[in-house]
Amino acid sequence: MTYVKQIIGIFLLVIVICGGPLMLTTVKEEVVFAPEEVVTRAIYLVQQIAGGSLGTYYLGDYERSIAEDIIPFAISTFELLFSSVVIAVLAGLLFGLFLQRFWIVRKFQRLLDLVSTIPDFILIFLSILAAVSFYKLTSIRIITLSPTSDAANKWFPIVLLSIGPTIFLLKVISLKYVQIGGEDYIKTALAKGMGIWHVLTHHVYKNIKPFLLADLKKTIAITVANLFVVEYLLNVVGLTRFIFSKSAEYQFNAAVMGLMGIILLSILVYLLIRAILYLFERILVYK
Amino acid sequence: MQKRFNWPLWTGCVLVTLLLLLGITGPYLAPYELDFQEKLSSTVVNGKTVITYPPLPPSAEHPLGTDKWGYDLLTLLLHGAPYTVFVTLAIAFIRVFIGTIMGLYIGIQEKTQTWWLSVENAWSYMPIFIPVYFLLAGVTINSELPTASLVALFIGVVAILGTPSVTASIRQKTEQIKETQYVLAATSLGAGREQIIFRHILPQLKEQIIIILVTEIIAIMTLMGLLGMFDLFVGGTYMTTDPVIYKSITNEWAGLLGSYRSFVYGNAIWIFLSPLIAFVVAVGAFTLLAKGLRDQFEQSYNRTPFI
Numbered sequence: 001m002t003y004v005k006q007i008i009g010i011f012l013l014v015i016v017i018c019g020g021p022l023m024l025t026t027v028k029e030e031v032v033f034a035p036e037e038v039v040t041r042a043i044y045l046v047q048q049i050a051g052g053s054l055g056t057y058y059l060g061d062y063e064r065s066i067a068e069d070i071i072p073f074a075i076s077t078f079e080l081l082f083s084s085v086v087i088a089v090l091a092g093l094l095f096g097l098f099l100q101r102f103w104i105v106r107k108f109q110r111l112l113d114l115v116s117t118i119p120d121f122i123l124i125f126l127s128i129l130a131a132v133s134f135y136k137l138t139s140i141r142i143i144t145l146s147p148t149s150d151a152a153n154k155w156f157p158i159v160l161l162s163i164g165p166t167i168f169l170l171k172v173i174s175l176k177y178v179q180i181g182g183e184d185y186i187k188t189a190l191a192k193g194m195g196i197w198h199v200l201t202h203h204v205y206k207n208i209k210p211f212l213l214a215d216l217k218k219t220i221a222i223t224v225a226n227l228f229v230v231e232y233l234l235n236v237v238g239l240t241r242f243i244f245s246k247s248a249e250y251q252f253n254a255a256v257m258g259l260m261g262i263i264l265l266s267i268l269v270y271l272l273i274r275a276i277l278y279l280f281e282r283i284l285v286y287k
Numbered sequence: 288m289q290k291r292f293n294w295p296l297w298t299g300c301v302l303v304t305l306l307l308l309l310g311i312t313g314p315y316l317a318p319y320e321l322d323f324q325e326k327l328s329s330t331v332v333n334g335k336t337v338i339t340y341p342p343l344p345p346s347a348e349h350p351l352g353t354d355k356w357g358y359d360l361l362t363l364l365l366h367g368a369p370y371t372v373f374v375t376l377a378i379a380f381i382r383v384f385i386g387t388i389m390g391l392y393i394g395i396q397e398k399t400q401t402w403w404l405s406v407e408n409a410w411s412y413m414p415i416f417i418p419v420y421f422l423l424a425g426v427t428i429n430s431e432l433p434t435a436s437l438v439a440l441f442i443g444v445v446a447i448l449g450t451p452s453v454t455a456s457i458r459q460k461t462e463q464i465k466e467t468q469y470v471l472a473a474t475s476l477g478a479g480r481e482q483i484i485f486r487h488i489l490p491q492l493k494e495q496i497i498i499i500l501v502t503e504i505i506a507i508m509t510l511m512g513l514l515g516m517f518d519l520f521v522g523g524t525y526m527t528t529d530p531v532i533y534k535s536i537t538n539e540w541a542g543l544l545g546s547y548r549s550f551v552y553g554n555a556i557w558i559f560l561s562p563l564i565a566f567v568v569a570v571g572a573f574t575l576l577a578k579g580l581r582d583q584f585e586q587s588y589n590r591t592p593f594i
Contacts (some may be wrong), residue, residue, distance in 0.1 A: 013409075020421030031426060031440070117574040118567055121508040121516060125563070158339060181592025190593055218411065225414035250424065257291055260418070269575060 005128045010263055015042050018255040041252050048253075057254035064240070066257050074261050077227070077238035081085045082269050084223050087163035089216075089273060096173030097208060098200055109174060111165055120164035120222070127160050128233060140171065156232050164226045165219045172215045176208045183207075201285045209277075217272060220266045227262070239265070295578025302572030310372030314408070318350075319365050321538075325349070325357035337546040342555040351561040354547065355465075360561045367538035370560065371569060374442060374521055374539070379503040381446040382453050387496060389450070391484050395465060403458075410451045416513045428524045434536055437523045445507065450573055453499055460495055464488050465478025494584045501577040508570050515545025540566045 020040030024031060057061050105201045131142040142156050164200070180186065181204065190200045233238040242251075242258025309316075326339045341357035343349055346556040393400050422444055430437060464470065465488070473487050494497040510523055518524055520535040520542030527534075535542030543562035 017418050017421050020418070021425035022421075023423040023425070024422055031432065117571045119512055119570055121509070121513055122563065122567060125548070125551065132552065146373075161411055178592050187593050219521070221414050225513070226415075227412075229513065232516065255421075 008163055012258060014131070014259045014263065018259055021240055021250050022252060038252075045253055045256060055246065057251045062269070066254060069240075070242075070257060070261060073237060073239050073241060074265065077240070077262065077267050078155055078237065078268070079154065080161055080230070080238065081220075081223060081227060081234065081265055082272065085165060085220060085269055085273060085277070087158070087162040088169045088223070090167045091162075091278075092160075092169035092173045092212075093205075096170045097177055097205060100174055100177050101238035112170060116167045116171070118169075121225050123163050124160050124226065124229055124233065127163075131156065135203050157230050159227055160234070161223060161230045162272065165223045168222055169212075169215065169219050173208060175203065176211050180204055180207050201258060205285065213274075216270060218269055223279075224262060224266055254271075293579050293583055295366030295575045296583055299572055299574075299579050302568065306368075306372055306569055306572055309365070309368045311369070314366035317362040317365040319359045319362045321362060323353070323359060323362065325359070326354050326515050341363075342558055344555075345557055348544050352410050352555075352557040353505075354558050355550075363538045363543060364540065364562065364565050367535070367543060370521055370528055370537045370539040371508075371511075371541065371566075372439065373437060375507045375566065377442050378446045378449070378507050379500055381442070382503050383496060383500045385446070386450045386453025386499075387457050387492070390454040391461055391488060392433065393454065394458040394461025395484055403454075407451055407455045407458075411455065411498060415448055416438070416510055419445055419510065419513060420517060423519055427519055428533075429526050430466035430523050432523070434522045438521060439523050445454055445510065449503070449507070453503065455501060456495070457492065460492055461488055464491050489590065497528075497581055498577060498584070501573055501580060504573045505570060508566075508573070511539070512544060512566060512570075515541040517550065518545060520545060540569060 015038065019035070021042070022037045022041065023035050024033060053067055056065050058064075063238045095105050095108065118126075118167065135141055186199065186203055189203050228239075228240050228244070230236065232244060239258045239261045242254040242261075293440055325341050325343055327338065329336050330340045331337070341353045342355045343357075345352040347507040349359050349361065351364070353359050354363075361376070368562055385531075387551045393403050423441065426432070426440065432440075439473060473483055478487070486571060513533075514520070518526075518539070520533075521533070521539045523539035524542075525534045525536050533546050535546050544559075544566050547562060549556050550556065
């Protein structure tokens with residue numbers, strides 16, 4: 001029951017947020033606050049959902065049904081989101097925890113520290129610049145920027161999207177590694193002659209895990225924020241297309257559905273990552 | 288232990304000082320008037336008439352070049368500097384001020400405030416850029432409001448929506464300090480709530496607050512950049528409908544970056560690179576400062592890991 005309540009709560013929050021452009025407008029030189037517009041639109045939306053359709057939206061000049069498009073859009077967004085978060089978690093655990101003791105990995109982290117002074121969305125931009133000049137040099141096509149054709153490949157947007165969360169998670173994990181590595185129980189374990197991998201999995205990993213889980217949600221939030229930029233700049237057809245359409249006016253129905261879809265997808269991604277971590281523990285830690 | 292020279296701190300300090308100076312003096316240093324436009328012109332080179340037209344690449348007259356419409360990029364950046372620097376600072380100060388006071392008072396309570404925890408929880412997982420965009424999208428684009436009130440509105444919205452995260456970290460720290468022996472001693476000596484908050488807890492949080500302030504500045508700049516990607520500029524967006532072009536009214540750096548982003552694909556790459564470099568330097572200055580401060584404060588507690 002609580003889950004149903006939470007979903008309803010999220011739905012209401014999404015309606016309030018998406019109603020922003022309708023609520024706050026300017027008429028002449030005054031800011032007008034008109035929440036009643038949102039209420040009527042929301043009631044209309046609920047009626048449409050009750051009637052079995054999700055309403056329509058405009059893509060350019062064409063009116064299209066949201067229900068027809070939402071599934072393929074959601075699938076491509078899910079692929080992007082899930083693969084990027086998996087990459088971030090894997091890279092974070094591998095370089096932040098298991099390989100941290102090698103100096104070359106620590107040097108690599110210094111380099112990443114330097115890179116992370118640049119905001120994520122700028123890094124995405126610079127990667128596009130790099131891909132364009134790479135094409136000019138070698139005529140190997142990594143990205144397609146034409147909005148009418150499909151993206152050339154899937155891995156490029158996934159890699160771009162995973163930059164932000166990887167940097168964040170790697171920082172968090174290696175910070176905790178340094179803190180936990182200085183604890184007395186690590187010293188004890190080493191003094192007893194336990195193997196380094198044993199100490200890493202049984203003593204360090206188990207103590208890092210709560211922090212990893214706590215920051216996993218934050219990681220997903222960062223990925224979602226970057227998702228908007230990646231889908232928008234690389235013309236990936238995904239759920240954000242419902243929210244920021246490049247040519248059409250702001251559309252309330254589509255925005256609510258898009259945002260709701262993204263939130264539900266991020267919950268799904270979170271649960272899947274938890275499941276993967278559980279499997280990892282069963283297979284590698286507890287054998 | 289020998290202290291290492293903290294170069295991030297010093298570089299960050301110097302760059303931030305330069306930025307502040309640029310923020311104050313920028314508009315007066317600008318080589319051209321804000322509305323100066325380079326027009327089509329022809330010069331005679333070796334007996335041939337050569338027509339030059341904007342965008343002009345970087346040259347002696349235009350150190351950073353001009354944009355597609357002939358505006359001098361250096362002038363635009365210098366005029367935008369005060370907005371970039373002072374809007375971010377204002378938002379960060381408001382966030383930290385309100386957040387600190389709220390965090391202290393919520394953290395000192397005997398019972399945990401479950402209503403606040405749920406607000407904190409829900410808010411920390413929402414990319415803040417989404418609510419800000421939706422709240423301001425209806426107001427900012429082609430608005431008839433004066434620029435000053437648009438800037439004020441932006442500051443207000445971003446400051447209020449970002450306060451919960453500051454409150455969260457101050458609250459957590461307050462709850463830790465509340466349990467210490469000396470606070471207990473102060474309570475048993477009869478210190479009141481205000482006495483404990485302002486004489487015993489706040490001084491302990493000084494370093495934390497400074498770091499939060501700088502990291503908030505970085506977060507706000509990134510947010511402004513993100514909003515710029517979606518054509519929402521600080522102080523108003525001017526949109527023409529045929530062709531659809533978005534221009535920043537205040538020439539704030541993140542806004543310039545957003546409005547010139549399509550030039551990344553063309554040959555006139557300097558139009559995109561000039562605001563990009565300015566913006567990255569601004570963010571980088573504060574990032575270095577944050578890193579330097581963190582290193583400085585943590586030096587005394589640091590332990591080397593055994594593995």
